[in-house]
Amino acid sequence: MTALTLENITKSFGKTEVLKDISLDVEPGEFVVFVGPSGCGKSTLLRVIAGLEDASAGSIRIMGRDVTRVPPAKRGLAMVFQSYALYPHLDVAGNMSLGLKQAGEPADLIAERLAEAARMLALEPYLHRRPSELSGGQRQRVAIGRAVVRQPDLFLFDEPLSNLDAALRMATRVEIARLHRELGTAIIYVTHDQTEAMTLADRIVVLRDGRIEQVGRPMDLYNDPDNRFVAGFLGAPAMNFLPDPARPGLSLGIRPEYLRVAETGPITGEVAHVERLGSDTNLLVGAGEQMITLRLFGQHDFRLGAAITLDYDPARALHFDAEGHRIRP
């Protein structure tokens, strides 16, 4: 039995087809991250899974039960929204317990679940505050708590951390990973953030224009992408694409960290820009028309405009055909 099965899901708004024939299995306890460029349909897919939008075609099963025609509240899932979406008229305890109250659960069970979730998320001091009296990070923890108390079969997160500042984002990311280990429930998580995707996911689903481009474990996608889009989308700074010197018409992909400065090499250019991050140095090299990014470990000094030669290990390069498909050796 799978936590979630999508079969040939299609979704259109009027004439525009936003999701095109999406099929996917999510195993129980798995952490699956959806990534893709803005407007590719990640949120729409999440809303279809939640039942907030009806799929135009296809079927959805959660824990083996067909829920294609089941209303959101009865699908056994919980969702955390980017804008927190807390009920402004209820205090924290009220926000977290509303779903259980609506489902007609007994009061002692609600109190027990509430206490447990509040302990897990360190929300005890705030239980009787209104959302307007909380900070952004606290509000997001309440939103997560509201999902946790329902003990769903599946969690849906839509960019939950994108409204938080960098430090808080890191802390909450770690907290979500811990929560996932503690609860063992399957999670589907939408994000723009590379780091979140790479660090949290058991598997990453890369979407483009309403289609799944590739599904796989983070390191498999990073090291062995199926096509140029996936190769370019994962990794920051992004992969460099060069014309293949051996085979005209084809292209070559090299990650910035696999390039090195050398005495002789196939690429020559001049230093266009240097980014010093402390732990790393990103070097932008102008080679003819093209800008090539190089990532060096540690701190380095370069003079702008200086001539530079780059080399790489051919075994590290990926090959793509004219349509962007990967050519595997």
Place this chain on the structure above:
Amino acid sequence: MNRARQSPLNTLAAHAALITWTAVALFPVTVIVVNSLKTRKAIFREPLALPSPESFSLIGYRTVMKQGDFLQYFQNSMIVTVASLALILLFGAMAAFALSEYRFRGNTLMGLYLALGIMIPIRIGTVAILELMVQTGLVNTLAALILVYTAQGLPLAVFILSEFMRQVSDDLKNAGRIDGLSEYTIFFKLVLPLVRPAMATVAVFNMIPIWNDLWFPLILAPGEATKTLTLGSQVFIGQFVTDWNAVLSALSLAILPVLALYVIFSRQLIRGITSGAVK
């Protein structure tokens, strides 16, 4: 409010403008109330003077109390205004929610159709309305007035409220749906409180024209039992003689309920603005 940014000069200028505006707006009201407390002679000799011991007189109020059933008129006006406002707000908000929240065939067309009423004054249909009321036996009932005023207020209410409802966060409504709230609960508990300022605006906009209207009470409900305050006050304005004491007293009394209603709604308006939505 960022107090630090305001210089004392700005504050002074802002207050001067506001005080001037308040004085201009209150002037006619003050003249009416002041003169309603004077003798007829004093009203015409010195209209702007405050009542002195010699010129003070309650004759106008006594005439008003004797003449006709003023308490009844008051009650009629109150019932008509409050009931119409309640219906306008309820049905206006519900229609606005449907138009802004649900995708269905003809949604835009329906919105345009409802907005048409903003541009076409309802009085154009007076004859048809009167015929309708005669046929349904509603002539000389308060229900006739309430129905007409509700129809009159709905277009603008739907227009304003749907604009505001579009701005209520989708995530909030969706969170409610996942927690198992019905669409009615989402509407009444989540959405309505967030559009309270707009509701107050709609209420204030509709209240004054309904309270002051003379046209429909005269045509649809001129009977003694259903007279509104505005219609009832007309007895003092004769073709040849006008009892100014009584007219001014009736007007002064008529201001009070409007003032009370206004205070209620403006409280809501301010509370709505200050409580705000939680993002």
